[in-house]
Amino acid sequence: MSQELLYWQALNQAMDAEMEADESVFTLGEDVGLYGGSYRVTEGLYAKYGEWRVRDTPISENSFTGLGVGAAIAGSRPVVEIMTINFALLALDSIVNAAAKIPFMSGGQFPMPLVVRVPTGVARQLAAQHAQRFESMFMNVPGLRVAVPATPQDAYWQLRQAVASDEPIVLLEHELLYFSKGEVDTLADPPPMHRAAVRRAGRDLTIVSYSRMAMLALEAANTLAKEGIEAEVIDLRSLSPIDFDTCAASVDRTHRLLIVEEDGKFGGVGGEIAASLGERCFFSLDAPVRRVAGLDLPIAYNGAIEAASIPRVPDIVEAARALHKSAQQ
Amino acid sequence: MSQELLYWQALNQAMDAEMEADESVFTLGEDVGLYGGSYRVTEGLYAKYGEWRVRDTPISENSFTGLGVGAAIAGSRPVVEIMTINFALLALDSIVNAAAKIPFMSGGQFPMPLVVRVPTGVARQLAAQHAQRFESMFMNVPGLRVAVPATPQDAYWQLRQAVASDEPIVLLEHELLYFSKGEVDTLADPPPMHRAAVRRAGRDLTIVSYSRMAMLALEAANTLAKEGIEAEVIDLRSLSPIDFDTCAASVDRTHRLLIVEEDGKFGGVGGEIAASLGERCFFSLDAPVRRVAGLDLPIAYNGAIEAASIPRVPDIVEAARALHKSAQQ
Amino acid sequence: MQRETLHRLLRDMMLSRVFEERAAEEYTKGNIVGFLHLYPGEEAVGVGVITAATPSDYIVSTYREHGHALARGVPARQVMAELFGRATGMSGGMGGSMHMFDRERRFMGGYAIVGETCPIAIGVAYSVMLKNLPEAVICFMGDGAVNQGTFHESLNMAGLWRLPILFVCENNHYAIGTEIHRHSAVPEVHKRVAAYNIPAEKIDGMDVLKVHAAAKAALDHIRRGGGRQFIECETYRYRGHSMADAGAYRPAVEVKAYQAIDPLSITIRNLELKYPTASELAKVGTDNIGKLTAHMLSEGHVEHEEIEALKQEVQKAVDDAVAFALDSAQPTMDDAWRHLTCNRHREILI
Amino acid sequence: MQRETLHRLLRDMMLSRVFEERAAEEYTKGNIVGFLHLYPGEEAVGVGVITAATPSDYIVSTYREHGHALARGVPARQVMAELFGRATGMSGGMGGSMHMFDRERRFMGGYAIVGETCPIAIGVAYSVMLKNLPEAVICFMGDGAVNQGTFHESLNMAGLWRLPILFVCENNHYAIGTEIHRHSAVPEVHKRVAAYNIPAEKIDGMDVLKVHAAAKAALDHIRRGGGRQFIECETYRYRGHSMADAGAYRPAVEVKAYQAIDPLSITIRNLELKYPTASELAKVGTDNIGKLTAHMLSEGHVEHEEIEALKQEVQKAVDDAVAFALDSAQPTMDDAWRHLTCNRHREILI
């Protein structure tokens, strides 16, 4: 059954479906209840499931996330919403020191069916403390998984898969995607949660990206096609684990790799991708792996500076063009 | 004036020198005062400078680090000790959202002479919650600097430079280095704080490493030399910024790059190094860049498993040998 | 209280109100973007407290700080220009609504992470102690911020070391859509402060005179070495949490009830009151209200025309601020990089 | 109180004491490595509280939890084997001294991040509420943990939602080398709890009977739906903070004074006391001590020989535990990977 939905509606339906199917699923966070969630993801659930299963919390990020950890080891299935990634820094102890470690350090005794949903990314002029990305912070944490749905369909699938999983998962939802639209088939079988999607086939170069930037990369690919450059666009869908097989297969065919990420370049997600694929595809690469990334600058409030601080479609086009040219020399 | 000192003694002398020279320098943290610091770095300072300049704090990591931020913008020069990196997760809000952002988001109005000293790394069977590394978490934060002294001399120099700087700096001190010994010249002019050091020259491959692993890489190089393989060993000394020039110059000569890091491989420091140098030295590399890194596994209490979870000298030797061989084919 | 002070209180409140309503308009026009948290209804708190500070005191504020900056004497032009993201703004257009700084006026910033003002403010206070100066630090926070760990940690240190700090809780009963009874096990904030050995009291935050008097007493006490104080000011915001919020979670009767005690109207009404003569007063005795009335009487009260004049002055200042902001240049990328590296001086890094 | 319970209290305290002293020895021999935080002096707290729990209650503990695990009924063998890092240990050798877990006994772990027990325990309690079961959660913390933000945040939620949880503060007056007066503005922990609408009381943590009685009453109340409770148990650790700490920051007279009220000796002395006859007692009246004495009398007391037998039993258990640990296999790398992915079931990730 396919319908056109906004990204937030897809998440909302996924939450509803999981809560309806399993009484042990509950959600909590600031203003997820009566208010319906800052990005409307939990809209309608408070009235339907009551305050115990849709819990408004005080502004206590570390402890309500830790509450999720405790509930998870006691047999419940919590979905914690942290209002934005910027506040998730306050909850890293619960996510990294507790959730990611307990199954291992207990000698495999406990499940950790915890989902942490986090709006993230650079939205519109929210300034330095409200426009961070931090994806890479969650990658260097064994025991934790990180998913980055870019489409309403993936949002629906991956949230349901996350709730169903017994491992702790951080779901990063880009704030500018909540009102993007797409077909959602709620009955179709989803692909594995962490498999990358080839969003567009192409022979000339591979663009690896994720979340909102994957959508920009697709736009860029369309522009490039008009110039005769056929870019293959891979949307990673997951940052931990990363589906390097899909990426490597593509690079081995195209011989060029461009990585597009919104986070700051230095120490960002792209470093790991470039390093891993650079090693794996060393002999098939015709040119250095390139990264188009956010500037290593905090996000300014000023709109023009903000816009120039993260990749835009022309930046991707230009980098792809240069990569394509250099590879032909 | 050169003397042989333990790493912690070098830090202690650096602290003392800075506190003596400048009244606005003070230090705070858990048990830094009466107790003298978990790793003795602040030994003797409480008696000498009194409780206001050597302040024992409650167990409140985020707030006493934030206290440092506030004191820094008010004209003092705080040196915050967080007892270990594992607890620094609790203080990331103060470090990342506040210290790293204030100078920028105030439009350049405020200094941020904050030093955060943090014991880190895998020591001896401290288990999953006490053996983390997290270096890469601090790299993707524009506005923040990260130093990783590996020798008593660097510990002395870099702590003094950090205190003198008006930018916020995280100083990562490996727990197993505190009792390592080395010559310390307190009068010599230090190199720039973030410049890498070529610890050993070599023509066959470049090993880039930092902190304790740089010392292990040196050991490995000595073993390799006996087999006729001459490895150049670069100790980065700093993880933000990284002195890529020194590294690239070496790789362009040796044509092979091995990165040795103690943190987990996936999403770790090595990714950025491999990506940056892989791009820059693409045409001079004869073989894929290799990373020898910690396993992507939490650290187990069990000693044998712990030891196998991070690089040991033979692991480095073996990887270097393989790289050397592959490059000759 | 000086007639001058009374006028200043009134003027600052009016300025804040008019400024904020204009900011809302400019937001609708697209001149201001992002999160915009407005202050109408709460002016008596910020104005009452900040007018009690001396120039040597420090202020640490939240994302709802335009009124605070104005009361601190930052020209409306610079505040508005910051909202417009211009180079002439308080933070050079880098910070926007939530991050206004003015080092010279010791306005140590607006912070957008709830609870973050507490650690930063105790740090400023710690620095004051190190310098051994008779200065006080003012730390603002909302009722929602009280549940953040940093509140607890920081107040404990402030109490333990008797730091020179005045904590001001702007209790408007809501953390975005969550009412205080639904976020705090003990909704009387000042009672929670007993856990930290910090003298605390609750003040009517709709009454600027009471707020001002309490803040003045507290700050004087602090500057004399008395250490940490806490005031909870009960107040109300008339608008939604930010421009993105319609405030639909609040019953209309509640909003209306609080609008009936608008701190601006109350101040004007009080100042306009025809007071009894001194001899009449003496007969009444020295009860609380009498005391205040007597005091105000001795200072004189304002005429209706003066209020009109103030209104016009304030309106002009805000119009001028908008014109200034619109005229101001945008910051450049070079400015941004310069701000990031502002503390590098001539330091050679590598 | 049942004679049986009295004996159990004594036995568990003895076991904990002997176990810990042996652990210290094994540490010196190198059989145990890493951080080792021992419990001597504090046994009355853990034993008093945990023996008051039913099997359906949950326990969340800190890094100083060996005595807690033993009191919960985990065989000494598994506790010791964990200290030795063996595959037969409570956590398969992955966790060590600071991370002991026993899912079956609802021993939900030892946590080494100070303050972390609070959020985890309220989460377990929240889950109990969701399941609507008459179960209680016990959350341990030290006096130093009280200053961590999570304490504040979690207690607020526990108070707000009346979660079925008993917080137990093991107040041994020190956070490593920092005495409580130097880390807490209000050193009476139970008073700080007033900020969260949680009934709190202070108990003599050197008296196992008092601790047991208070915990029992609290847990019964919680299981009957009464919600959140807090007890502060004043106690003392005889050793340094961990094996790495000589405890030189404490005056010798202080340590000696507390050793004179060793909870073990006191319990033994109490149990051995020659009690007055019932009629003699009746004349004395029903004062506090009298009440307890009467109660104990009615249940009977232990003979000196029984205590000797207990000592031997406990010693044997600990010897056996060490032998077992030494005999046990080391976990393999495969085990470690298996533990990391224990929740992957047959899930296909990519």
Ligand SMILES: Cc1ncc(C[n+]2csc(CCOP(=O)(O)OP(=O)(O)O)c2C)c(N)n1
């Ligand atoms: C740590 C953190 N969590 C959540 C938010 C999102 N947020 C912004 S304001 C706010 C409510 C704050 O309420 P209160 O402290 O009462 O201040 P008020 O807005 O009422 O002035 C929330 C939850 C934030 N900015 N920081």
Ligand SMILES: Cc1ncc(C[n+]2csc(CCOP(=O)(O)OP(=O)(O)O)c2C)c(N)n1
């Ligand atoms: C967040 C955090 N900060 C610091 C430490 C280091 N540390 C371990 S135990 C301890 C003292 C804790 O004191 P208390 O809570 O009173 O417990 P006790 O050891 O006295 O039982 C400290 C500071 C830690 N483990 N976690």
Ligand SMILES: [Mg+2]
């Ligand atoms: Mg509020």
Ligand SMILES: [Mg+2]
């Ligand atoms: Mg203690």
